[in-house]
Amino acid sequence: MRGAVPRAASWGLAALLVAGWQAAGSAVPGARALVSTPVLVARRIVEIAGNGVLWHNLVPTLEETVGGLALGLVVGVAGGVLMARSRFAATVLDPYVVGINGLPRVALGPFFVVWFGIGILSKVMLAVSIVFVVVLFNTREGIASIDADLVDVLRSMRASRWQMLRTVVLPSLVPWLLASIKIGIGLALTGAVVGELVGASAGLGWYITNSLNIIDMTGAVTALLVMGVLAMAMYYAVLIVERRLLAWRGEPGAGH
Numbered sequence: 001m002r003g004a005v006p007r008a009a010s011w012g013l014a015a016l017l018v019a020g021w022q023a024a025g026s027a028v029p030g031a032r033a034l035v036s037t038p039v040l041v042a043r044r045i046v047e048i049a050g051n052g053v054l055w056h057n058l059v060p061t062l063e064e065t066v067g068g069l070a071l072g073l074v075v076g077v078a079g080g081v082l083m084a085r086s087r088f089a090a091t092v093l094d095p096y097v098v099g100i101n102g103l104p105r106v107a108l109g110p111f112f113v114v115w116f117g118i119g120i121l122s123k124v125m126l127a128v129s130i131v132f133v134v135v136l137f138n139t140r141e142g143i144a145s146i147d148a149d150l151v152d153v154l155r156s157m158r159a160s161r162w163q164m165l166r167t168v169v170l171p172s173l174v175p176w177l178l179a180s181i182k183i184g185i186g187l188a189l190t191g192a193v194v195g196e197l198v199g200a201s202a203g204l205g206w207y208i209t210n211s212l213n214i215i216d217m218t219g220a221v222t223a224l225l226v227m228g229v230l231a232m233a234m235y236y237a238v239l240i241v242e243r244r245l246l247a248w249r250g251e252p253g254a255g256h
């Protein structure tokens with residue numbers, strides 16, 4: 001019952017927002033031309049799903065998002081481990097990581113397209129540039145949060161490196177990494193779409209640009225809605241994995 005009430009409230013809020021959107025689009029002069037309506041968006045989704053346009057643009061964006069997230073995890077974890085274990089590396093790299101994190105990714109989009117072309121690589125690399133910083137900081141903090149007393153106890157028992165990794169390091173890092181993935185989903189999707197807005201021949205970002213060029217607000221809003229659904233689906237997939245991996249904690253999430 002405790003879980004059913006919030007879920008019902010969430011669905012109720014969604015229904016209220018959709019109803020308000022439909023009412024505003026129907027009653028307010030000019031609103032339909034600016035934000036379309038849920039009915040028009042639903043019709044467009046059915047239309048482009050039937051003729052293949054939805055899948056033609058959804059698949060590239062999904063590939064870019066997953067690719068950027070995966071590579072960003074690899075680079076971020078490697079950098080976080082290096083900076084957590086080496087004071088010299090942390091001192092040298094910290095200013096550069098902070099500087100990279102402060103760069104506006106929208107401004108970087110054209111550079112990545114010039115460097116890597118209008119294909120999938122430029123979008124993946126742009127997503128990586130956003131994701132890896134979050135993963136790096138979380139990995140670094142996760143390693144710093146490992147219980148030093150527990151490590152000393154295992155060392156006194158002559159535990160092997162594998163035993164140390166399996167029983168202490170990984171359990172301590174998993175919540176931080178899962179939190180990084182949940183945050184990184186939205187960041188990777190942002191990088192992919194920004195790259196598509198700058199230069200692409202397919203993708204949800206391209207579909208938005210193409211729709212706005214012909215003043216098709218229904219098409220642009222439809223693409224935004226699909227992006228939101230995609231991000232939520234990926235987030236809840238990670239949440240399911242998180243609940244299984246962290247069942248021993250007695251709670252569904254790590255929340256860092």
